[in-house]
Amino acid sequence: MMAAPAAKFNQIPSDGKAMSAVIELDKLGVSLAGRPILSDLSVSISGRSIGLLGPNGAGKTTLLHTLLGFHKASAGTARVFGKDIGTEAKALREMTGYMPENESFIAGISAVKFVRLMAELSGIPPWGALERAHEALYYVGLGEARYRNLETYSLGMKQRVKLAQAIVHAPKLIILDEPTNGLDPPARLRMIKLIREIRESGKVHLILSSHLLRDVEECCDEVLVLKQGRIAAYCNLEEEHKSNKRFIELEAHGGSDKMAEALGDRGIEWASSGKDRIKLILPETLRIHDLFRIADERGIQIRRLDHKRDSLQDIFMKAMEGESVGGL
């Protein structure tokens, strides 16, 4: 379970400039128009794909904009690939691709000219930029529509052309802000598939901001949950899933109280999760067979038993219910 212990993410390691860290925040604070939006963010993240979760107004987009150098830090520092966002912004943008949340395009030009322009602005020479623009548009599935003007594109196509311009210069880090915003289910699936393909290419790191838990769960290895401008939780989804292997939910018929009492007597952590339902963490010393034996001894029937993984939704809901952790 994510648990979000302060020590786990509240401190940058003593070798804070470890090359493996993608993002390092050290007491980062950002104020816009005098209002604090982000406060005291400290974390070091090194995953290949990082999910940024939080309700609307939690500060996800502000954090992304700060990493891109759009907003100045009012306190603390932030580093991406070891480069300070304040002093090395240009070098940082050289290795970053950004897909903005809102509809963004250049009027009056075709997709291929648009993506070529973006590649050239990133420093690719004109001949290479044109070639890569074609490739990027084919890659996102817009090969047939690449000579059409951007104004004629549907929302789903505009999202994909935004992705194409974000990857055309082969950045080391791609920042995706709500990439599935406004997409219908098939378009969303296409976008998620693309993002997963990019992640699995192993050549790039991803930061995906979304308020859709499924998007993050499907695309990310690590998740940072923000709440009211502070870090509410941070977890490695793969480790969470591993640690939840012995997390069990059962439905006991004929006396769930007695079953719970018996579990408690054996030192098993449990919690009621509804009528006749009990969630428990099975200790290493016990097997599932032992649960049936305990129930049998009390004359209780176990009618359903699931290996319950702590879903991202659980993690997120717990983070939202709890106070910000560790004095963050």
Added chain:
Amino acid sequence: MAVYERNYKGYQGELTPHWARFLVLPRTTFRLVFASKMFLIFFIASLLVPLVMASWVYLSHNMGIVEKAFNIQLDGFAQVNADVFLAFMGVQIMPMGFVLVLIVAPSLVSADLANNALPLYLARPFNRTDYILGKMSVLIILLSAVTWIPHGLVFLLQSYFSGWQWFVDNIRIGIAIFIFSWVWILTSSLVALALSALLRTKRVIRLSLFAVYIIFSGFGMFLYGALKLPYGLNLSLVITQQRVAEGLFGTQAEIPDMSAFSAWVSLIVFCAISVYILFRKIRAYEEVK
């Protein structure tokens, strides 16, 4: 990688130098600008002025042809001096150059703001200064093509006909053509871009440009004429530009109450305000207060 492979790949090729990347913007914009028939007509029309000037220079050195053709005497009629160059420059700038600015400038920044394109530019190794330089260079290149380049060539033509001594004696005209063109291009470009950043629709931007150039001038003349406020003239971009031109060409000032110095100060203030507006408005995202 060929397109049929369709997978994500890195880039190991060479990169263009940072300083040259702003030039990507004019190249892209020119494709759009020259696609407009209205622009093309005015662009060609604005080249007629230096053509007429060149013809004037040619005829002034070949009066015999005209006298013979029309059987008339034209002694001293077509003299070429600073007044003539300034008069032709005046026509070239107002209305021809001004119309080109009216056609091209309004959508330069406003379209990007309306379509939320600035985050796309500024998320790259391309900052606000690069963006403004890129957009300005669209106007600088276009307006150079119809001001100092053709008029400079006419000056060289005149020097060719009149000889080296004339060139040495009148080098001030050549310098004035170059400096005044740049002063006009820079002030006009900055003011136009600032209005394009400040306002969103082309029509409103064109009206505002018209107001800054024409109505401000009228208001300035009113303050100067009716209320006897000499500094009223400094509100007029047209009059201040004219005064600067007169100073550079060394011709007689039409409005003696305005010094060339105060005209320069006014232009600098216009430019400073425009730069301030541009840097306020050209941001990836606007802070909502």
